[in-house]
Amino acid sequence: MxxxxxxxxxxxxxxxxxxxxxxxxxxxxxxxxxxxxxxxxxxxxxxxxxxxxxxxxxxxxxxxxxxxxxxxxxxxxxxxxxxxxxxxxxxxxxxxxxxxxxxxxxxxxxxxxxxxxxxxxxxxxxxxxxxLTIATERSEHRMMESWHPLxxxxxxxxxxxxxxxxxxxxxxxxxxxxxxxxxxxxxxxxxxxxxxxxxxxxxxxxxxxxxxxxxxxxxxxxxxxxxxxxxxxxxxxxxxxxxxxxxxxxxxxxxxxxxxxxxxxxLGGNNAAVICPTADLDLTLRGVAFSAMGTAGQRCTTLRRLFVHESVYDKLVPRLKTAYGSVSIGNPLETGTLVGPLIDKQAFTNMQSALEQARAAGGKVTGGERVENGAGDAFYVRPALVEMPAQTGPVEHETFAPILYVMKYTDFDQVLELHNAVPQGLSSSIFTNDMREAETFVSARGSDCGIANVNLGPSGAEIGGAFGGEKETGGGRESGSDAWKAYMRRATNTVNYGKTLPLAQGVRFDVE
Missing domain, CATH: 3.40.605.10 (Aldehyde Dehydrogenase; Chain A, domain 1)
Incomplete structure (x- = not known):
């Protein structure tokens, strides 16, 4: 059928x-x-x-x-x-x-x-x-905070x-x-x-x-x-x-x-991964493939920008092209399919527009074409891998489709600047076996995203951590950790169980 x-x-x-x-x-x-x-x-x-x-x-x-x-x-x-x-x-x-x-x-x-x-x-x-129970400067007092429904x-x-x-x-x-x-x-x-x-x-x-x-x-x-x-x-x-x-x-x-x-x-995510010289390329290939092609590129955490060190670029990118050319595209209800359809015609139109802009900016596009499979009113596409000369044009914007922009880098500090030089700040990752690079990436001067991963892609968060991002991603947090506090109101309570009324900061206000 x-x-x-x-x-x-x-x-x-x-x-x-x-x-x-x-x-x-x-x-x-x-x-x-x-x-x-x-x-x-x-x-x-x-x-x-x-x-x-x-x-x-x-x-x-x-x-x-x-x-x-x-x-x-x-x-x-x-x-x-x-x-x-x-x-x-x-x-x-x-x-x-x-x-x-x-x-x-x-x-x-x-x-x-x-x-x-x-x-x-x-x-x-x-x-x-x-x-919390909070230390108070006044004797025979207790100070605490309470959380109440909102x-x-x-x-x-x-x-x-x-x-x-x-x-x-x-x-x-x-x-x-x-x-x-x-x-x-x-x-x-x-x-x-x-x-x-x-x-x-x-x-x-x-x-x-x-x-x-x-x-x-x-x-x-x-x-x-x-x-x-x-x-x-x-x-x-x-x-x-x-x-x-x-x-x-x-x-x-x-x-x-x-x-x-x-x-x-x-809100939006323009998520990136940095591939370092010491990266395990087999692991990297799998991590990049799922993060960039899974859900037909329609996740807010989808991998959209890939920075590959010049020393491993010619080893990894050809393998990625092979994966992009062979990935199974079709009926998502059938066993073995890895890439299903785009949500609608508008998503397809947006994807083709972004690819045209990439070509105009000097990008070399592999894939991206519509896949005909007898479903005339559905929009199946081959995921696109676009080798870009620089982070410019459509690379700086999120297109909700399976487009991966690939760029070469030489210097680690430089690539961190490029990584952070977009308006969005949701998810990010680095593939490296160098401890200094890994720790720098998740440090204060590393990724500026709400999610920063090491040796796995940016897509596919667990519920135990707070989910969300910075900058134009909106700053919200959902799911795990202490995200529950956003759904409650905080009250600070002080209870005087003594017979005197000392005031804070030593203030005196004596009345007869």
């Missing part, structure tokens, strides 16, 4: 039914959803209006007022049950991710595993929302990780005592419907096993820009976590700051 003949609409309906989504949620609306696998329609959803979004936020705020009073370990129990539902549904939800996004099977399943992992992390965190957390997610990014935010927000309102990408709303159904199933179990829980604890809004604006502008949403382009962040960030709301911005 050709890719175009695949009945993905029928399979999508079967998967959604298995995951607990009623047919009226994806039939009879106005938002047409197509699969990048073959370009065919797989659902038509009803969209929420901005007014409905405002009503949903008000309801979520009422849910927060109840949920904040539930002890954190009990809140963690809900997230534990969500993790169980995700485990049971991993195969079906992973398959749906592959159909709606075009990810290969292992990546679709891997995204769901990431959701399971963050649930496990959040459950443990629910018993570790620690505050409110409604808005989540705006992008198409490329349609469900994992929600889980990074929602799992932490829920154990921290908040409610959530989620607006997924208009390109990938079906997986969001499935996740919401799984959450509702977990909530039903929680109520049956542990007692009451408020309705509207997790709300899903399907819609376009007007719905997102309602979420960003509503005074009862103290925090919005938004994942997307830098252009989106330039709009969202100022609107939130105008009303003194918080933001977690996860």
């Amino acid at each position: 050709t890719i175009s003949a695949l009945d993905l609409a029928a399979e999508t309906k079967r998967l959604l039914t298995e995951l607990g989504v009623s047919a009226d949620r994806y039939i009879g609306g106005t938002l047409r959803v197509t699969s990048p696998v073959n370009g065919n329609e797989i659902g038509v959803l009803k969209e929420h209006s901005a007014l409905e979004a405002k009503d949903a936020i008000e309801a979520a705020h009422q849910a927060f007022l109840e949920w904040r009073a539930v002890p954190a370990p009990k809140r963690g129990e809900l997230v534990r049950l969500l993790g169980e539902e995700l485990r049971a549904a991993k195969a079906a939800l992973g398959r749906l991710v592959s159909i709606e996004v075009g990810k290969i099977t292992s990546e679709g399943l891997g995204e769901v595993q990431e959701m399971i992992d963050i649930c496990d992390f959040a459950v443990g965190l629910s018993r570790q929302l620690y505050g 409110g409604v957390v808005g989540i705006i997610s992008a198409f490329n990780f349609p469900v994992a990014v929600w889980s990074w935010n929602a799992a932490l927000a829920l154990v921290c005592g908040n409610s959530t309102v989620w607006k997924p990408s208009e390109k990938t709303p079906l997986t969001a419907l499935a996740v919401q159904a799984l959450f509702e199933k977990a909530l039903k179990r929680f109520v049956a096993e542990s007692g009451a829980a408020p309705a509207n604890l997790s709300t899903l809004l399907i819609g376009g820009r007007d719905v997102g604006e309602a979420l960003v502008d509503h005074p009862k949403v103290p925090l919005v976590s938004a994942t997307g382009s830098t252009a989106m962040g330039r709009v969202v960030g100022p609107r939130l700051s105008q009303r003194f709301a918080r933001s977690i911005l996860e």
